[in-house]
Amino acid sequence: MSSKTYITSYCHIKNNSIFLNGELLYKAPEKESFVDFIKMAYKNLETDYSKFFKMDSLSKLAFLGADVLLKHENVVPEKEENIALVFSNNASSLDTDRKYQKSIEDNDNFYPSPAVFVYTLPNICMGEISIKHKLYSENSFFIFENFNPEYLYAYSEGLIQENKAEKVLCGWVNVDEEEYTAFLYLVTKEKTEIPHTIKEINNRF
Amino acid sequence: MHKIYLSYNNIVSSYGFNSAAAVNKIKDEITSLKLVNNKALMPESFYSSLVDKEKLEEEFMSLNSKNAHTTLEKMMILSLSKVISASKIKITERSGLIISTTKGNIDVLEINSTHNEGKVYLSELGKAVQTHFGFLKEPLVLSNACVSGVLATSIAKRLIKQDLFDSVFIVSGDLVTKFTVSGFNSFQALSNEPCKPYSKHRTGINIGEVAASILVTKDISNLAPEAVEILGDGTANDANHISGPSRTGEGLVRSVNSALKEANILASEIDYISAHGTATIFNDEMEAIAFNRLQMNKTPLNSLKGYFGHTLGASGLLETIIGMHSMHKNTLFASLGFDEIGVSKTINIIKSTAAKNLTIFLKTASGFGGCNTAAIFKKVKH
Structure with missing residues (x-):
């Protein structure tokens, strides 16, 4: 099938570094924990969004990756663009699930918090991005054993072909113990140098 | 463009282990919500609908599964097995599998769980179902909060339209666990009586558990009567x-x-x-x-x-x-x-x-x- 969709921009967050279209945007010392790194990155990138600090790690990671990419693409809330979100990962919301489980494990030390519980769903990070960028769009969160570009490709293509979305912000955001990775890319109908194909997605992962 | 259908289906619930068992009671306006007194789930009693675990074990035995499965896996596999056999579809590389769940095997995180903690990964839940039935392609596990079950039908349709599959089986399920009950309770969202949607006297939700499965297909030749x-x-x-x-x-x-x-x-x-x-x-x-x-x-x-x-x-x-x-x-x-x-x-x-x-x-x-x-x-x- 010949591709009529393209990748305009992509973003990586890994090893305490943030890359936009393959170029280093920010780097923190490798010794920093994820929690400190993501806060430093937030400040350095002049994100200015106070809700960021109440988010869990998965939401912080996804939010910052999306913010870098959408800002670069001049997406502003006023335009209310129809950009679908199609995210995936391996660990779902396990990072926060484990925290929440600890808070309810012991009946004598039982302190469930709604502010923690709400983040025990992986799609919450898409909600955070939708709120910031005013995206009233399609969203779905998939869990795979490993990054699965075949499904992401087919699903994004379908959304654009069936006019469910103008563009699709797609990718992988995973937080599990101290390991984390984000890879997000924007699929559009506007012609760019990168055709939207499984091979091109894989090459950039 | 092909039309796409929802066809054979199954519900494993406290009403019984098929859709008709639930539908027949609903027709007569009979609830499956009961007062549950189980300190392992919540210190106070609460209204819920729970699958009968003894009957589940009994029915599951008849499937002759060799692997050790969690409760949710048993519910899902039992439910899906009935849909697959009713559909008479042979699983090939053109058969897809979607698992719809919010928390999957979250109960394996509990201290006294006898299952390997690795089972908490939703991809492992997907793999358990995939392996049991011999699906050839990796399942899509969808975890999109409380819209997951409907969204799964939409995703199945879209993937068939993209010609990835001819048929997609969806199995959905979540357990009533201390995790979810305490969470909704922390939001003060739980009702202490059977819930009353849209009523002036409503005071919140009840959490219940089921596994539900369906076949989504473009093949019109062998559809269920209720398709x-x-x-x-x-x-x-x-x-x-x-x-x-x-x-x-x-x-x-x-x-x-x-x-x-x-x-x-x-x-x-x-x-x-x-x-x-x-x-x-x-x-x-x-x-x-x-x-x-x-x-x-x-x-x-x-x-x-x-x-x-x-x-x-x-x-x-x-x-x-x-x-x-x-x-x-x-x-x-x-x-x-x-x-x-x-x-x-x-x-x-x-x-x-x-x-x-x-x-x-x-x-x-x-x-x-x-x-x-x-x-x-x-x-x-x-």
């Missing part, structure tokens, strides 16, 4: 709040409009709405506002939460299946628990089970993260 065609579907975010529904119903309105546009029908052509109706103050109010904005305030509507409670990642599929049977029987099922209207806009809540010719129904769901999904189904004329 429906998916005319259109859509998902939209409220872009407003992560744990509270939009005050204006924005996302729900947009998702229904997206589904109507694709279905190419008018709101007035919908015969029945199977709504979300969790019985929280804000959710039910939001839905009433949305259905008024959509000019669907006269369309008969129910919430099935009074029968099963809120079954999380399964609810959307469970309620779609009940909706299919409702159409097949040309019967509107009562919105159990409803008495006096308790939302600010008029909506047409089904007060008692009644006969009506039904051709098209709308299923909606809304969930944490601000997501809303709508799907429109049309009866297949045999």
Whole structure:
């Protein structure tokens, strides 16, 4: 099938570094924990969004990756663009699930918090991005054993072909113990140098 | 373009281990919610609908599975096995599998769980189901809060349209666990009586558990009697709040409009709405506002939460299946628990089970993260 969709921009967050279209945007010392790194990155990138600090790690990671990419693409809330979100990962919301489980494990030390519980769903990070960028769009969160570009490709293509979305912000955001990775890319109908194909997605992962 | 159908289906619930067991009780307006006294789940007693675990073990034995499975896996495998055998479909590389769940095997994180903690990964749950039936392609596990079950039907349809598969089996399920019960309780969202969707006297939700499965296919040659065609579907975010529904119903309105546009029908052509109706103050109010904005305030509507409670990642599929049977029987099922209207806009809540010719129904769901999904189904004329 010949591709009529393209990748305009992509973003990586890994090893305490943030890359936009393959170029280093920010780097923190490798010794920093994820929690400190993501806060430093937030400040350095002049994100200015106070809700960021109440988010869990998965939401912080996804939010910052999306913010870098959408800002670069001049997406502003006023335009209310129809950009679908199609995210995936391996660990779902396990990072926060484990925290929440600890808070309810012991009946004598039982302190469930709604502010923690709400983040025990992986799609919450898409909600955070939708709120910031005013995206009233399609969203779905998939869990795979490993990054699965075949499904992401087919699903994004379908959304654009069936006019469910103008563009699709797609990718992988995973937080599990101290390991984390984000890879997000924007699929559009506007012609760019990168055709939207499984091979091109894989090459950039 | 091929038409796509929802066909053979199954519900494993406290009513029994097939769809008919649930439908027959619902027809008679009998709830499966019971007062549960189980300190391992919650210190106080609470209303819930729980699958009979002894009967589950017994039925599951008959499947001769060699692997050690969790309770949720047993419920899912039992449910899906009935759909696969009824459909007579041979699993090939053109057969897809979608698992719809919010928390999967979250109970394996409990200190006294006998299962390997690795089972908590949703991809492992997917793999357990995949391996049991010999699906050749990796399953898609969908975890999109309380819209997952409806969204799964939409995703199945879209993947068939993209020619990845000819048929997709969906299995959905979530357990009642200390994790989810305490979480909803921390939001003060749990009702201490059977829930009363849209009622003036509603005080919150009940959590229930089921596994529900369905076949989504483009093959018209061997459809179930209650099969429906998916005319259109859509998902939209409220872009407003992560744990509270939009005050204006924005996302729900947009998702229904997206589904109507694709279905190419008018709101007035919908015969029945199977709504979300969790019985929280804000959710039910939001839905009433949305259905008024959509000019669907006269369309008969129910919430099935009074029968099963809120079954999380399964609810959307469970309620779609009940909706299919409702159409097949040309019967509107009562919105159990409803008495006096308790939302600010008029909506047409089904007060008692009644006969009506039904051709098209709308299923909606809304969930944490601000997501809303709508799907429109049309009866297949045999």
